[in-house]
Structures are given as C-alpha cells and as structure tokens.
Amino acid sequence: MKFNLHIHNTLQKLLAQEDTDGDRKITIDDKGPKRFLLEDPEGNVAVIKGTYQLSNLLQELALARKSNLETTEIDLSNITELPVSRISRKIKDYYWDGLTRTIDEAGIKKIIEDDKIDNPVAYLYVPATDDLAYDYFKKLEATTPKLKVIQLPVEITSEFALSINKKPGILALALKEENGTIKGVPFVVPGGRFNEMYGWDSYFIALGLITDGKISEAKDIAENFKYQIDHYGKILNANRSYYLTRTQPPLYTSLIMDIAEKDADKNWISRHLKTAIKEYETVWMQLGKRLTDSGLNRYKAEGIGLPFEVEPGHFDDILEQYALKYNIPLREFETKYLEREITDPELDAYFIHDRSMRESGHDTTNRLVDICADLNTIAVNSLLYKYETDIAFLIGKYFDNAFQLDENHIHSAAYWEKKSQFRKEKINELNWNASESIYFDYNFVKKEAHHFEAATTFYPLWAKLCTTEQAEKLVSETLPKFKMKGGIAGSSKNAIQNIDENAPVRQWDYPFGWSPHQILLWKGLLNYGFDDVAQEMIYRWLWLITKSAVEYNGTIPEKFDLETNSHKIFAEYGNVGTEFDYITDEGFGWMNASYQFGLSILNKNFIAYLNELRDPDELFD
Incomplete structure (x- = not known):
C-alpha cells in the first residue's frame, strides 16, 4: 500500500x-x-x-x-x-554512495568542507612526482574559493612534515582520464568526521564493496593504494599532510587477492603485484626501521613530537609530568614542545611509540602505549606472512611461476614461500605461547613475550600460519576469553585488570568490539574448518548491529561497547556514526562491510533469527 x-x-x-x-x-x-x-x-x-x-x-x-x-x-x-533486508539494502544502495568521495572538480567542495580543521585556507598537497596532478589542481585552484595547492618536495623528512602542521591539508590521490576529462579516482571514507581515505579501513570497506558486487569501486581503492605507494612511498594512515610519515597495517595483497578472485585480469594483477612487492621491500623490510634484528617486523612511524590529529588535552596526563619537570604551566610547556623550543629525549621516545601505535591501526590500546616500537607484534607479522604467501600464490597461479618484476629480476613462488616459511618459524619461536595457547607480541628489546591478551592473537588463523593443533587451542582455550554476547572484544578482561583506574579508557581494549577483529576471526575460523563456531560469531556481531539499527533509528556506529551491547561509548574519541538528524546517509565504512560480508556467509536460519533479534546467548548455550 x-x-x-x-x-x-x-x-x-x-x-x-x-x-x-x-x-x-x-x-x-x-x-x-x-x-x-x-x-x-x-x-x-x-x-x-x-x-x-x-x-x-x-x-x-x-x-x-x-x-x-x-x-x-x-x-x-x-x-x-524486515530489519536485515532494510539494513543490507540501505548499505548497498545508499550508504556506499554517501561515503564515496573524489578529489577533483566535482568532489573538491565536499573534501575541503572539513570540520577537523577550521582554516580560512584549504590546503591540498600534491606529490612532487605527479606533474599532471599539480597542473590539474593549480587550474582548479583558480576557480575554487579557499583552495590553496602546494607541491611537496621530493624528499619528505620528519622535519618537513612537522613544519607543515601549521598548514594542515589533504593529500592528492589518483586521477584518471575518461572521455577526455580528468577525474579523481573514487575512494570510500569511513564516515562522520573521517572525511578522507584511511589505510586499513579501506581494505575492509573494499571487502564490503566486493560482497555487494561493486568490483569497480574496490579496484578504485586498489588504484589509490598504488598511487600512495608510488608517490608518497607508503599506504598512508590517511591522506592528510600530518600522516606523511605514517603507514598502516599491510593489507594490499589481500585486496589484490580478493579482486583477482572476481576479476582475473592478468595485466591488472601484474601492475598491482609489482607495487605490492615494492611496498614490502621499501616500507617493511628495511633493517633498523620496520624490520628488526629478530627477523620479524614492528610498527615504527617516523615524525617528531605530538601526533597532530588528537583533540586538545588528549595528552595532558603525560605532558603534566614534563611541565612539572621544567617548572612551567602545562599549556606553556605544550606550546614550547610543539614549537621544539623544548626538546626532551624521553618524551620524544614516548611519542615515537604513540605514532607507531597509531600506525598499527589500534589507536589506542594499553597493549601498545609507550612500548609499540619495541614490539614484534603478532598482528603485523601475520599480515606480512600473508603478504608473502599471497605473492607466492599469485605468481604461481597467474604468471607460470616466473613473475617479471623488472628487467633485472624474475621472482618465483618458491622465493616467496621461503620468506613465509622463515617468518612462520620465527613467529612460532617468539610469539606463540604453547602453555597459554595464545600468540603474544614479542618485545625484541627485552627479549621476552609481552603478556597482554589481545584479539590480534586470532590473526594467524586468518593468515593460515597456525598448525591444526594451534588452531584448535586458539578456538577451544583462547576464544572464550574474548567472546561476549555481541562478538569478541579487543582484549580479554584479564588484560586490563592491572591498569591504573585513573588511566584513559583505551578504545581498542576490553570491552570494546571492532569490525576488523570480527571479520579476520570469521575468515580464520572458516580457514580451519570451524564452521559452526564461525556461524555463531558472525551471528553475535550481526545481532548487535541489527539491534542498534532497530532500536536507534538506523544507527550503524564505528564500534560497540560489548559489556552493555550499546553504541553509547564512554572512552577516548567517543563513537563516530552516531550523530545525525532523521537518517544516516552513511552508516560507518567497515561496520557496513562487516554486515554485508557476514550476511553473505551466514546460514539462512540465522538470518531469520536476526530479524527476530533472538538473543545469541539463548541460541548458543
């Protein structure tokens, strides 16, 4: 009717x-x-x-x-x-479009109307290696109020990155030519105040796009990954000027694999495979930077001083200690430290760890505060193990076991399999704790395990680096420590028991639940044949998303509090995706993706239960 x-x-x-x-x-x-x-x-x-x-x-x-x-x-x-049909339909037909951006004549207004930076001038930085883009954007500058286009130098140093914090702006992404017209290659933002392309968010978003049959849009994300590596030297934390010294969790080959499964264009795969290998070698495998003497990797962002993106007062608990040390008021000390009128090696070291933690995507967690750059995290090494096995697979399947990287180098699958085998052995040696049936991060400075129970322990399931025995122990003994009514938490409750009660509530720890952890766990469970457990964990998470949307006017937030099964979060940064009038135009990027991907592998009888909002604890006693 x-x-x-x-x-x-x-x-x-x-x-x-x-x-x-x-x-x-x-x-x-x-x-x-x-x-x-x-x-x-x-x-x-x-x-x-x-x-x-x-x-x-x-x-x-x-x-x-x-x-x-x-x-x-x-x-x-x-x-x-029915709720499930409505939520899924809105994501596919409405929210993805609401989150899509371009940096070009058509899209520049939406990019520079930014609530993060209240500047009379909107700065757009263009890499020194892209003359076409610089010419295009300089012409656009003449017809766009507020826009100021600046070409970056060839070498981006930490000192230079610090110097442009006074003029923060967007970094240009890829352009393409269609019917004689130059356009920006589209990308999908997370949503809310996150009005730019984020590194690991984009992989999970692309997974959602692929699930919804939007292969072209997922390929656009890959093109922007490639552009960032080619012109900025890395896949950026996000395409803002203050992220020039920081990368993100490596997921590029996973995106190539997912796209190749749907569209096996050998030329496209070759272009991106070459760039992924370039990223692997230049970003991750430089000894003393993100590669350590242990043979494993770490997150190690460059940069100087405070991360620019945090809200005022975020670091007051740390800065107060140094204001007392130098016997000056807190705000005065902060200003002098920002301006480098005061330098303090100990405080600088703290912020190396902090920026590295943000590079990990887990910003923030007690697991990584003031220690991140000293850790061979199980997360990054699982991701890089998958890089190595992905590259081996692609070379074997699409290039007859001989991939012409350049005129001087031909790579075989065996070359990459050897790398992955070395990493697997090192992970088993340094990260796997057999007595506790868990993967811990390894502190290569202290040469000991970092005993913090985090959801990243399930990454090896996703990367397929576990033995059958290790997988069984993770599922039977470790998963129960993380499992809650609405999914898995970022850490076990035990992990934060000894944290100072006055310390900030860290959003990637217990009791908060995040889409990436759920998705990687689901895939990992399916990799090892734990189909029934996977169905349960998918249901738990989708139940919570459905419940939130049904009870709160379609709200699809960035994350959940799994203790209260609510989007109402009392932790640092609040919860993006919850502030809107009448109707959300976007949902939230990786939450949308988790819903669509989860539905694609959830049994139909469970989808019927979702529509009824059947309590997962009653379904899975």
Whole structure:
C-alpha cells in the first residue's frame, strides 16, 4: 500500500508526538506512545507501531524531503520491511554512495568542507612526482574559493612534515582520464568526521564493496593504494599532510587477492603485484626501521613530537609530568614542545611509540602505549606472512611461476614461500605461547613475550600460519576469553585488570568490539574448518548491529561497547556514526562491510533469527 503524504506536516506531527527527547530521531529512549496513525487524502489508513517502524517512517520522510517537493508517496512495505533486508539494502544502495568521495572538480567542495580543521585556507598537497596532478589542481585552484595547492618536495623528512602542521591539508590521490576529462579516482571514507581515505579501513570497506558486487569501486581503492605507494612511498594512515610519515597495517595483497578472485585480469594483477612487492621491500623490510634484528617486523612511524590529529588535552596526563619537570604551566610547556623550543629525549621516545601505535591501526590500546616500537607484534607479522604467501600464490597461479618484476629480476613462488616459511618459524619461536595457547607480541628489546591478551592473537588463523593443533587451542582455550554476547572484544578482561583506574579508557581494549577483529576471526575460523563456531560469531556481531539499527533509528556506529551491547561509548574519541538528524546517509565504512560480508556467509536460519533479534546467548548455550 502506498500513501500520498504532505512531507513537512507529517514529519512535524510525527516528531512532535514521538521524538520526546528532541534529538531528531525516534529511538527506544523516546517516551512517546509508539503508535502513529498514517492517513492520506485518498482514504488510506495504517497504524505505524513500535520504535522500528516509526523510525523507518521518519527516515523515509527525511529522504523524501531532500527532493524539495511538498508531497511524496510512501510505500508501506518500506516501513514494515524486515530489519536485515532494510539494513543490507540501505548499505548497498545508499550508504556506499554517501561515503564515496573524489578529489577533483566535482568532489573538491565536499573534501575541503572539513570540520577537523577550521582554516580560512584549504590546503591540498600534491606529490612532487605527479606533474599532471599539480597542473590539474593549480587550474582548479583558480576557480575554487579557499583552495590553496602546494607541491611537496621530493624528499619528505620528519622535519618537513612537522613544519607543515601549521598548514594542515589533504593529500592528492589518483586521477584518471575518461572521455577526455580528468577525474579523481573514487575512494570510500569511513564516515562522520573521517572525511578522507584511511589505510586499513579501506581494505575492509573494499571487502564490503566486493560482497555487494561493486568490483569497480574496490579496484578504485586498489588504484589509490598504488598511487600512495608510488608517490608518497607508503599506504598512508590517511591522506592528510600530518600522516606523511605514517603507514598502516599491510593489507594490499589481500585486496589484490580478493579482486583477482572476481576479476582475473592478468595485466591488472601484474601492475598491482609489482607495487605490492615494492611496498614490502621499501616500507617493511628495511633493517633498523620496520624490520628488526629478530627477523620479524614492528610498527615504527617516523615524525617528531605530538601526533597532530588528537583533540586538545588528549595528552595532558603525560605532558603534566614534563611541565612539572621544567617548572612551567602545562599549556606553556605544550606550546614550547610543539614549537621544539623544548626538546626532551624521553618524551620524544614516548611519542615515537604513540605514532607507531597509531600506525598499527589500534589507536589506542594499553597493549601498545609507550612500548609499540619495541614490539614484534603478532598482528603485523601475520599480515606480512600473508603478504608473502599471497605473492607466492599469485605468481604461481597467474604468471607460470616466473613473475617479471623488472628487467633485472624474475621472482618465483618458491622465493616467496621461503620468506613465509622463515617468518612462520620465527613467529612460532617468539610469539606463540604453547602453555597459554595464545600468540603474544614479542618485545625484541627485552627479549621476552609481552603478556597482554589481545584479539590480534586470532590473526594467524586468518593468515593460515597456525598448525591444526594451534588452531584448535586458539578456538577451544583462547576464544572464550574474548567472546561476549555481541562478538569478541579487543582484549580479554584479564588484560586490563592491572591498569591504573585513573588511566584513559583505551578504545581498542576490553570491552570494546571492532569490525576488523570480527571479520579476520570469521575468515580464520572458516580457514580451519570451524564452521559452526564461525556461524555463531558472525551471528553475535550481526545481532548487535541489527539491534542498534532497530532500536536507534538506523544507527550503524564505528564500534560497540560489548559489556552493555550499546553504541553509547564512554572512552577516548567517543563513537563516530552516531550523530545525525532523521537518517544516516552513511552508516560507518567497515561496520557496513562487516554486515554485508557476514550476511553473505551466514546460514539462512540465522538470518531469520536476526530479524527476530533472538538473543545469541539463548541460541548458543
């Protein structure tokens, strides 16, 4: 049944009756009657009942209002649609588009309208090695208010990166030519205040795009990865000027593998495989940087001083100690330290660890605070093990075991298999703790395990580097320490038992749950034949996303508190994806991806239970 409704009048009447807390949403927190009579001039009548249907009506009216028409036709089937179908449909047909950006004439306005940096000038930095881009953007500068285009030097030093913190801006990404017109290669942002391309977010987003059949959009992400390696020397934490010295967890070959499975274009694979090998050798395998004497890798960001992206006051608990040391007020010390009028080797070392922790993607966790650059993390070494096995696989499958890297080098699968075997042996030697059935990070400075139980212990399942026995122990003995009603937490509860109660609540620790950890766990369980466990863990996470969307006006947040099964987070940085009026245009990038990917491998009977919001603890006793 379809209703012809006056948009403004119906919207105002609905909000006046049901939005009792005035947040322009209809949620379980509102105290209205939760019963709204819908009628139109044609005599159609329906009663809309409950939070879910009322919020759907609000969303449909909000969508219609964007058309600037007085009236609209609302289909009742969109109001009563089953939750799983509605959430998945919105992600596929609406949210991905809402998160897509380009840096070009068509998209520049959306990029420079930025709530992160309140500057009268919007700076766009272009690499020294891309003259075409510099010429294009300089022409665009002339017709774009606020835009200021700056070409970067050939060599980006930590000192240079520090110097441009006074002029923070966006870094250019790839351009392409279509029908004689230059356009930006599209990318998908995480959402909310994250209005730029993030490194590891983009891999999980691409997985969601591939699941939704959007192969071209996933390939665009790969093109922007390639551009960053070719022109900035690394896949960036994000394409902002203050991330020039920082990379992200290595997932490029996983993206190549996923795309090749759907579109086995040998020329495309060759282009990207060459760049992935370049990244492996130049970013990860330089001894003394991200490669250590132990034979394993670490995160080791460059840069000087405080990370620029944090909110004011974020480091006050640390800086106060040094303000007392130098006997000057906190804000004065902060300014002098930022300006390098005061330098302190001990504080500089703290921030090396902090930037390295942010490079890991886990910003922040007590596991890595003030120690990250001293650790051969199980996370990065699992990811690099998969790089090595992925490259071996691609060479064997698509290039007859002889890949022409350049005119002087031909790589065989065996060459990369040897690398992966060495890494596997080292991981078993340094990271695997047989007595506790867990992978710990290894402190190569102290030459001992770093005893912090983190969800990264499940990365080896995803990377296929476990033995069958190790996998069984991880699932039977270790997984229960992390499993909660809505998925796995970033750490075990035990890991944070001895943390100072006055310390900041770190968002990548217990009790918070994140999409990357869930996705990598699911894939890992399936790799080793734990299909029933995988189904359970997928259900738990999708149940929580569905519950949040049903009860909170379609909210799909960045992360969850798994202790309260809520998007209401009381930790550093809050929770992105929860602030909107009437309807979310975006969801949140990797949360969207986890929903679509999870649904693609979840059994149909469990999808029926999701629509009923059946409690996972009742289903999986």
